[in-house]
Amino acid sequence: MKRRSFIKKSTATASLLGMGFSGINAMNILDSNTIKNAFKLNFAPHIGMFKHHAGSNPIDQLNFMADQGFTAFEDNNMKNRSVEIQKSMAKTMVDRNMTMGVFVAHKIYWKEPNLASGNIDKRNEFLNDIKQSVEVAKRVNAKWITVVPGHLDLKQKMDYQTEHVIETLKQASGILEPHQITMVLEPLNFRNHPGLFLTESPQAYQICKAVNSTSCKILFDIYHQQIQEGNLIPNIDACWDEIAYFQIGDNPGRKEPTTGEINYKNIFKHIHSKGYKGILGMEHGNSVSGKEGEKRVINAYLESSKF
Template structure:
């Protein structure tokens, strides 16, 4: 039975961040994820998790200067020390919040001519991150992101992500399978999931093409959820979409799914 986590960076935008935990719990979510926790202390967020009986599923390591357009620094030459410090900070938060998944964003590639150089940095940084995370039982995730939403992002395809994991060679480095990004870049999403399932560490969903609720658009998610079950996935499925209207009203897709698939 799929287990769904509310992505608090996108859902419940009418609430301040710390108030989104209660909103998610009120709608029946048992877990949450989000981009970054670092504007708050780990203790502040932990209290919201405890108060609302929520599990922390995932968050991202520090991405560099997000406000200035940086989208991760794992592949950026000259930022290695900052990257390592960010990994330590992420693991400190994870130790308090209890999640065993941390997503590391690759960053933007300024030019294809620089790919080889950035790739070498990426591999070494990911090896460091995975080795440090392994000491505390955490899995590091990398995510292919579509070029429409994030032009220039270093990693775009699921097979690229799997090849990177193989090159790094650490068992606790996995690929995040976001159906939204995969459908836009590659299509044939279930074949990709079946092919790479052993190397998938987290799943996320959103409707395509507008990134609204998963019942809106071209992807047949009810069938996909059944296939995820058949494959034996036991992790959380992150609801990382932008609500078309009110978040709670838009969750009718989830209420319908639960009614049709009682635990």
């Protein structure tokens, strides 16, 4: 049922912004203008999130996202796609007035130290990855790229490791600044990613202040920081001037909002009240499989946008 028809036929019921979640969840997917107006923030789905509706072709998936009113998109795997696909996806996003979000900029070392070690070969490898990512970013109109500094170096004191990371990021910023591209540092939680160097928002904040560049900011992943440190809204406020990007996932489960313990309605309200115009990446799975699960994702964001 189209939203306009629903309104005409349901004058006795509440409007979209006053409906309960069960009412929204029972509806079919709404038209794009209604959803776009209801969302209030720039939520960014990823490839595969709506594959049961749109199929496997990434262009079809982008068009489906735009048809549902989404104004942004992110793709961790963009750098590994062919140049032809990158160009096609970029054209589709331009045609559909969608903003490109993050992609992963470099090889991430999950089990051994790289940036924290101070090893020059590892540093140069990272900087070369950043140079390559600049070309991808220009091709797909991306302004943000994800950086994860990798594993701890257990043979060095933390202060030395921090200085190694800062120096590498300063050099990377020098590569990115002329292109007005921002690497966003993502702290990750200890449960899913044990042993990593960067884990908490105050640590990321300190590093960004030391690098002192418009090209080095924080990716505040709400799912990771709920597990790692909690105290979400105060930590968002404390880091605000260094946050350039958000990602979303409820806990436990890393599924869409309304499936776990995080009060996303209040968090979105707070972020919106601070005038945030950037992207919030939907970096989570679907709690229900198939088309019904994909509808539920959209409806969960509608519910969480009712503030």
